[in-house]
Amino acid sequence: MKGIFSVLVENKDGVLSQISGLFARRGFNIDSLAVGETDKHDVSSMTIVSTGDQRTIDQIEKHLNKKLDVIKVRRLDETKSITLEMMLIKVSCNLNNRAQLIELCSCMGAKMMHVSAKNMTIELHAAPDVIEEFIELVRSFGILELQRTGTIAMLKG
Amino acid sequence: MNAAEAIVRCLEEEGITKIFGIPGVAIAPFYEALYHSETIEQVLMRQEQNAGHAASGYARISRRPAVCVTSSGPGATNLITALATAYADSIPIIAITGQVESHLLGRDVFQEADMRGATESFVKYSYLVQNADDIPRIMKEAFYIASTGRKGPVLIDIPADVQRAQLKKPFTYPSEVSIRGYKPNTRGNGQQMAKVVEAINHSKKPLIVAGGGVILGNGEKLVTAFCEKNQIPLVTTMMGVGVAAKSNPLYFGMLGNNGKPYANRAVASSDLLIVVGARIADRAVPRPENLEKSVKVIHIDIDSAEIGKNLGPTLPLVGDVCEIFRELLTADVHIDTTAWLSSLEEMKHSTVDHRKFSELGVNPMLMVKTLTEKMEDDAIYVADVGQNQLWSADNYVMKQGRFLTTGGMGTMGYSIPAALGAKLCRPEAQVVAVCGDGSFQMSMNELATIAVNHVNVKVLVVKNRYLGLVREYQEKHYDSHYSGVRLHDYPKHEKIAEAYDMDYFECSDNESLPGVIDQFLASGRASLLVCNVDSANNTV
Numbered sequence: 001m002k003g004i005f006s007v008l009v010e011n012k013d014g015v016l017s018q019i020s021g022l023f024a025r026r027g028f029n030i031d032s033l034a035v036g037e038t039d040k041h042d043v044s045s046m047t048i049v050s051t052g053d054q055r056t057i058d059q060i061e062k063h064l065n066k067k068l069d070v071i072k073v074r075r076l077d078e079t080k081s082i083t084l085e086m087m088l089i090k091v092s093c094n095l096n097n098r099a100q101l102i103e104l105c106s107c108m109g110a111k112m113m114h115v116s117a118k119n120m121t122i123e124l125h126a127a128p129d130v131i132e133e134f135i136e137l138v139r140s141f142g143i144l145e146l147q148r149t150g151t152i153a154m155l156k157g
Numbered sequence: 158m159n160a161a162e163a164i165v166r167c168l169e170e171e172g173i174t175k176i177f178g179i180p181g182v183a184i185a186p187f188y189e190a191l192y193h194s195e196t197i198e199q200v201l202m203r204q205e206q207n208a209g210h211a212a213s214g215y216a217r218i219s220r221r222p223a224v225c226v227t228s229s230g231p232g233a234t235n236l237i238t239a240l241a242t243a244y245a246d247s248i249p250i251i252a253i254t255g256q257v258e259s260h261l262l263g264r265d266v267f268q269e270a271d272m273r274g275a276t277e278s279f280v281k282y283s284y285l286v287q288n289a290d291d292i293p294r295i296m297k298e299a300f301y302i303a304s305t306g307r308k309g310p311v312l313i314d315i316p317a318d319v320q321r322a323q324l325k326k327p328f329t330y331p332s333e334v335s336i337r338g339y340k341p342n343t344r345g346n347g348q349q350m351a352k353v354v355e356a357i358n359h360s361k362k363p364l365i366v367a368g369g370g371v372i373l374g375n376g377e378k379l380v381t382a383f384c385e386k387n388q389i390p391l392v393t394t395m396m397g398v399g400v401a402a403k404s405n406p407l408y409f410g411m412l413g414n415n416g417k418p419y420a421n422r423a424v425a426s427s428d429l430l431i432v433v434g435a436r437i438a439d440r441a442v443p444r445p446e447n448l449e450k451s452v453k454v455i456h457i458d459i460d461s462a463e464i465g466k467n468l469g470p471t472l473p474l475v476g477d478v479c480e481i482f483r484e485l486l487t488a489d490v491h492i493d494t495t496a497w498l499s500s501l502e503e504m505k506h507s508t509v510d511h512r513k514f515s516e517l518g519v520n521p522m523l524m525v526k527t528l529t530e531k532m533e534d535d536a537i538y539v540a541d542v543g544q545n546q547l548w549s550a551d552n553y554v555m556k557q558g559r560f561l562t563t564g565g566m567g568t569m570g571y572s573i574p575a576a577l578g579a580k581l582c583r584p585e586a587q588v589v590a591v592c593g594d595g596s597f598q599m600s601m602n603e604l605a606t607i608a609v610n611h612v613n614v615k616v617l618v619v620k621n622r623y624l625g626l627v628r629e630y631q632e633k634h635y636d637s638h639y640s641g642v643r644l645h646d647y648p649k650h651e652k653i654a655e656a657y658d659m660d661y662f663e664c665s666d667n668e669s670l671p672g673v674i675d676q677f678l679a680s681g682r683a684s685l686l687v688c689n690v691d692s693a694n695n696t697v
Contacts, residue, residue: 014273017274017277018277021278055465055469059466062462062465063462065462066460066462068281068302068336068339
């Protein structure tokens with residue numbers, strides 16, 4: 001199963017290493033990790049997505065809570081949350097198939113950031129599964145470079 | 158006032174009177190400040206790891222955090238094993254390590270080691286001090302963190318220039334701590350408490366499994382009072398040895414691989430296990446998944462992350478052992494365990510110990526039994542690691558004393574420095590360290606610390622000329638291919654005793670054992686007793 005954790009942490013040195021170290025040491029997976037400052041400069045927010053069985057996901061939550069620099073841990077239910085990720089992807093294309101790629105982009109709500117004779121750089125921010133879909137759709141063009149930010153998530157309402 | 162002086166002031170405020178350590182350039186400002194303290198005495202150890210173990214022994218007896226200090230680089234990295242040991246056993250220790258000058262951090266200069274990084278998985282929390290004015294807050298927090306919730310070691314790494322830096326604000330020691338990410342939960346949840354009482358009332362064969370957490374939480378009296386009030390029997394893990402006196406009719410021994418067979422049979426025949434402050438690690442319960450299927454388990458622990466880690470699903474109750482058992486003592490528990498107790502009693506008497514012991518030398522089981530029967534009622538027994546530890550835990554006669562050992566990390570060489578720390582904490586107590594000839598050699602350099610400080614610690618070496626527990630393992634699992642385990646007849650212990658001004662005793666047979674132990678315990682200064690044991694003797 002998938003576990004999405006929204007974690008508020010002290011914004012100070014060594015905290016990211018503590019959290020990633022915790023996952024490494026106890027053999028927990030990190031599928032994605034997004035970190036950034038919140039509106040309070042001394043608090044950072046981390047969204048950690050992990051997979052594992054029920055026991056593992058429970059243990060992750062408990063061990064996160066045990067860290068002194070962790071202020072709050074929330075486990076988010078995917079169906080009740082807004083999940084969002086951003087991707088930059090550079091796809092190979094030329095005069096012959098560029099139109100096709102542009103059409104795909106407009107279908108999926110992706111933005112063309114740069115176009116050159118041989119490739120196109122596209123930005124997409126969407127739910128993680130939409131990002132996955134888009135990657136599959138453009139794979140046949142040839143993916144030259146890809147960067148994802150990792151999921152950020154927030155409970156609705 | 159500079160930061161080093163502020164640290165000393167904070168330690169004084171915390172009531173610290175002894176610190177264990179070894180100085181160096183990177184911690185010199187602190188040692189200078191310590192030189193002027195009127196209430197804190199420094200104990201110069203002979204190796205940093207032992208400074209950590211000595212602090213551990215001291216902390217376990219005082220039941221408060223104890224302090225160890227090292228310099229930077231190798232001095233600090235030497236301490237890591239002791240921190241890992243304290244972490245595994247949840248012992249509150251404050252470790253202060255010197256660090257290279259701040260502007261040199263990260264440049265790999267002489268004796269620089271990244272202590273925060275290196276100890277991350279072995280400490281409850283760590284600080285790298287960057288500002289002298291943070292000292293009072295950090296010290297207050299460190300003592301609070303080490304001694305609350307699930308206890309454990311806290312590291313304070315402090316660059317030499319920060320130690321020398323003057324505080325800009327006047328020194329005040331904070332009276333309160335506020336860490337927003339750390340609010341240890343001590344009171345058990347009311348609903349869970351009700352479920353626990355219900356489960357106990359529905360059980361016919363309840364059994365308490367007490368771990369080291371009961372002792373760490375100072376809960377021995379309340380847990381045994383609960384057992385007595387409701388006539389619920391009790392077994393312990395190795396770290397829980399000492400929760401109940403051996404004479405207590407409700408106590409059915411230590412469980413596990415090396416425990417009493419009837420304690421394990423009690424676990425197997427129970428219908429409700431009440432696990433208190435125990436990790437349920439592999440040596441205590443080799444296959445917890447089998448246990449889960451056959452018996453209902455209540456798991457009481459201060460650390461919610463212990464719930465479901467090795468054992469699950471259970472009925473969890475998170476909180477402080479004292480608060481929980483104080484409440485359980487007033488709860489409406491009404492069960493009749495007469496039949497269950499008599500079946501356990503029968504189990505205990507019908508269990509035959511099939512272990513055979515060599516006719517040669519001293520019988521190690523008899524040795525531990527005789528020694529602990531002769532020791533004073535409130536004496537402290539420190540067991541090292543190896544066969545000696547297992548014979549000790551199995552045969553220790555608990556009266557009102559303490560049994561200290563490292564059950565989590567299993568660090569050889571623990572007993573001598575821990576006994577030193579324990580004795581310095583309670584100078585009036587009789588303190589005996591029991592080790593093997595392997596573990597003895599891992600910390601025998603501390604006999605100098607014992608001699609210099611005139612500490613009357615008794616050291617008993619169970620000498621079988623082997624790393625006995627590994628030898629035993631090789632005998633069982635590797636066709637007796639004894640690889641790298643033979644210690645031969647070194648050192649000559651009588652010469653070691655002489656070198657460190659200790660009284661020396663030796664025993665090679667069961668007949669003279671009681672007399673020799675009497676002399677060994679009666680000796681007015683630190684003494685060394687070597688019991689020659691046949692290497693053919695095994696623990697299982």
